[in-house]
Amino acid sequence: MYSNKFGRLMLGLYSRKQSSVCGVVQSCAGRSSFSWTAVCKQRTLWLQGGGCLTRQQHAVPSPISARSASHTTVDPDEVRRFQSLAGKWWDEQGEFAALHAMNDLRVPFIRDNLLSVHTARHPGKPLAGLRILDVGCGGGLITEPLGRLGADVLGIDPVEDSIGTAKLHSSFDPDLQDRISYQACTLEELSSEEEGGSEEQGVAQFDAIVASEVVEHLADLETFAFCCSHVLKPGGSLFITTINKTNLSYAFGIVVAEQLLRIVPSGTHDWEKFISPEELERLLESNGFSVQSVEGMLYNPVSGAWSWTNSTAINYALHAVKVREDPQPDQTKESSSHADHSAADTHS
Amino acid sequence: MHKLTKATLTLNGLGRCYNAEKHLSAVKIISRGLVSAERGGDSSKSEVYDVVISGGGMVGSAMACSLGMDPNLEGKKILLLEAGNKKVMDKVPDMYSTRVSSISPGSATLLSGIGVWENITKMRCKPYKKMQVWDACSDALITFDKENLEEEMAYIVENDVVVAALTKQLGTLSDNVQVKYRSKVVKYTWPMPHEAAESVPWVQVKLANGESVQTKLLIGADGPNSMVRRELGIPTVKWNYDQSAVVAVLHLSEPTENNVAWQRFLPTGPIAMLPLSDTESSLVWSTSHRLAEELLDLDEESFVDAINSAFWSNENQSELIETAGSVFRSALSAIMPSAGSPRQLPPSVAGIGPKTRVMFPLGMGHASEYIRHRVALIGDAAHRVHPLAGQGANLGFGDVACLTQLLSQAAFNGKDLGAIQHLLEYETDRQRHNLPMMAAIDLMKRLYSTNAAPAVLLRTFGLQATNMLPALKEQIMAFAGK
Numbered sequence: 121m122y123s124n125k126f127g128r129l130m131l132g133l134y135s136r137k138q139s140s141v142c143g144v145v146q147s148c149a150g151r152s153s154f155s156w157t158a159v160c161k162q163r164t165l166w167l168q169g170g171g172c173l174t175r176q177q178h179a180v181p182s183p184i185s186a187r188s189a190s191h192t193t194v195d196p197d198e199v200r201r202f203q204s205l206a207g208k209w210w211d212e213q214g215e216f217a218a219l220h221a222m223n224d225l226r227v228p229f230i231r232d233n234l235l236s237v238h239t240a241r242h243p244g245k246p247l248a249g250l251r252i253l254d255v256g257c258g259g260g261l262i263t264e265p266l267g268r269l270g271a272d273v274l275g276i277d278p279v280e281d282s283i284g285t286a287k288l289h290s291s292f293d294p295d296l297q298d299r300i301s302y303q304a305c306t307l308e309e310l311s312s313e314e315e316g317g318s319e320e321q322g323v324a325q326f327d328a329i330v331a332s333e334v335v336e337h338l339a340d341l342e343t344f345a346f347c348c349s350h351v352l353k354p355g356g357s358l359f360i361t362t363i364n365k366t367n368l369s370y371a372f373g374i375v376v377a378e379q380l381l382r383i384v385p386s387g388t389h390d391w392e393k394f395i396s397p398e399e400l401e402r403l404l405e406s407n408g409f410s411v412q413s414v415e416g417m418l419y420n421p422v423s424g425a426w427s428w429t430n431s432t433a434i435n436y437a438l439h440a441v442k443v444r445e446d447p448q449p450d451q452t453k454e455s456s457s458h459a460d461h462s463a464a465d466t467h468s
Numbered sequence: 469m470h471k472l473t474k475a476t477l478t479l480n481g482l483g484r485c486y487n488a489e490k491h492l493s494a495v496k497i498i499s500r501g502l503v504s505a506e507r508g509g510d511s512s513k514s515e516v517y518d519v520v521i522s523g524g525g526m527v528g529s530a531m532a533c534s535l536g537m538d539p540n541l542e543g544k545k546i547l548l549l550e551a552g553n554k555k556v557m558d559k560v561p562d563m564y565s566t567r568v569s570s571i572s573p574g575s576a577t578l579l580s581g582i583g584v585w586e587n588i589t590k591m592r593c594k595p596y597k598k599m600q601v602w603d604a605c606s607d608a609l610i611t612f613d614k615e616n617l618e619e620e621m622a623y624i625v626e627n628d629v630v631v632a633a634l635t636k637q638l639g640t641l642s643d644n645v646q647v648k649y650r651s652k653v654v655k656y657t658w659p660m661p662h663e664a665a666e667s668v669p670w671v672q673v674k675l676a677n678g679e680s681v682q683t684k685l686l687i688g689a690d691g692p693n694s695m696v697r698r699e700l701g702i703p704t705v706k707w708n709y710d711q712s713a714v715v716a717v718l719h720l721s722e723p724t725e726n727n728v729a730w731q732r733f734l735p736t737g738p739i740a741m742l743p744l745s746d747t748e749s750s751l752v753w754s755t756s757h758r759l760a761e762e763l764l765d766l767d768e769e770s771f772v773d774a775i776n777s778a779f780w781s782n783e784n785q786s787e788l789i790e791t792a793g794s795v796f797r798s799a800l801s802a803i804m805p806s807a808g809s810p811r812q813l814p815p816s817v818a819g820i821g822p823k824t825r826v827m828f829p830l831g832m833g834h835a836s837e838y839i840r841h842r843v844a845l846i847g848d849a850a851h852r853v854h855p856l857a858g859q860g861a862n863l864g865f866g867d868v869a870c871l872t873q874l875l876s877q878a879a880f881n882g883k884d885l886g887a888i889q890h891l892l893e894y895e896t897d898r899q900r901h902n903l904p905m906m907a908a909i910d911l912m913k914r915l916y917s918t919n920a921a922p923a924v925l926l927r928t929f930g931l932q933a934t935n936m937l938p939a940l941k942e943q944i945m946a947f948a949g950k
Contacts, residue, residue: 212887212888223882223883224881227881227882227883228881231880231881242542243539243540243542244539244540244542244879245542246880264882264884265881266882267882268879268883268884269882292516292668292669292670293516293684294516295516295518
């Protein structure tokens, strides 16, 4: 048993239970990925360039920016990468083990922040009556817990196979069948669907949006923020968990997590696409959101568990609220563009 | 139907089998790791429950009540399966039943939390304030009591009363707890691991009447010969004690403020007298199979004589032991002059209740794993102890309290109730508590099963010393009272 533990340490599989031999082999298999040198080069250039300001100007596609100026949030490379992992979502000791463990933090984070606004009327189902959109739901890892807590959840993901896995996994549970639904589409598609759709309901129909471990895989964050604002009710909540863009996050989030310990499959993350909480806050506030809280999260590879921490240097969770369109004169956080149909054209 | 080797489960079984049973070879373990799964078929017709509890005894019913009353689990579907009949007790029978349990304050707290303790006190229960345990082979004795005899130490309650009280409370919870009586389980089908996505992920339970149910979490509360545990192939450390317990209801010679529990360790096994009322007590006499049979064959008068002499006679004491005992006592009283207690004698017995003499075999059992994927064991299914410490039922109630709390928290976090993370936590918590207790009980049993001089001297000194250390006694009572 001792040698087993040591062996796992060397292979970089930190899980609480012994995983099967086949799982080890699969995670070591090569995946399409950035090479170390390419990422290092990009990173030094970014740091030299003084970083964040260049990101805002999407009109100038700089060679070092990993995000395109497209109006779609989807990056085809990312889609491909996740397509190959589509069947592995629900293996709690597999590639997505860290995400399963993250539920211990993010579900209470979402639940408690929603409950502070919408008081629970139903003891066994605290989120009953709320409509939640799970962007980039993958296999439904966070969709299902939210559904169990009583919310009506729609999970969307551009990777069709993941949606297939998610649908299959939730199909056995009669409890979830009524409350969870999945759609293989992108956020823009959904947002424009709403536009063309029924007039009486209006476009804003979700009480909350969850985009967990998603923004670091997106091609265009402006569009993302805009679409979120579009489909969210006024006063609705936006929950984002993602990774900060710092030296520390490079060291731990990429080098250690991907190359050394294989907590996530190699090539999952591109450091260029990480975003700092300050920048994210700026982005959201320019799209009609008011950031309520930012909390740091820390992963302990030995215990395989996450915990809240003061430092947002690596992982963090963010809660923002869509500003209500109140006719009150003193709005502390005014935003230039409210969620309007016409606002869509102002982007360029 | 096809079988698949579950590499994960096998490795788990091997890895966690630190208590491997002596006669279980590795081959058997691997073969027990095989899991059979049935594809789809008529599974869509059977209802899916959130929790199914197999076994409606004291611990199983308490689990059902506890889950049914938890606010975070409201709206969840819970099913209790009991092979026997519904036990209703509109009026408490005049005669006491022979099977009783000592309910610790911790268990009483759990029961009152689920609204059952009230029912019990309305029916019948006897609190006792003091416990005297002494040796037949020497003078050593130890008494446990709460400060100034104000609070109760524990309660003696008939098992039937507990079950009836639980049944009554379950009747009020029919919204989310369903109970099926006279349902015997014939087959369990265990779910496949996550990788095999197409098959039904729930535990399937097939009943004798042909019905089938599915559940996200199966709780096995089906007693020391648990079918759930057997079907899972969980390695169990167990041995028979070559002892049987003779139980009876005793009529005392004269009414007394019967609030002391008495236990004397004879070389053949401990004899205990537990108070039921001012005039009656319950007898639990653990002794060898042969002696137990003899006791059952005796006529009433001889049986009563045997009991009285077991408690009162000093024939087992040799001179050496007596001298040694008194030397110890004087030495100890030199160190701690105020401690120690005088020996009291239990009340004498005049007769026994009609048709109440029964015997049952005793053994020890401990499942090396309390949990599997979507399954948890509680109560005697997980651990079986000698009655000498009165802990069997209390360990079970402790399991109920722990598991309920963990499931409640898991539900509040939106987790799948059968997920292994919180089940592992339950196992760790309870094993940490149960194993020392079981080891202590087994040690006591072995230590007191002999009248060889070294063992007697050791235990005499140990008992006397412990008796003189109130701090240590308080620790023991606290541990046993959980």
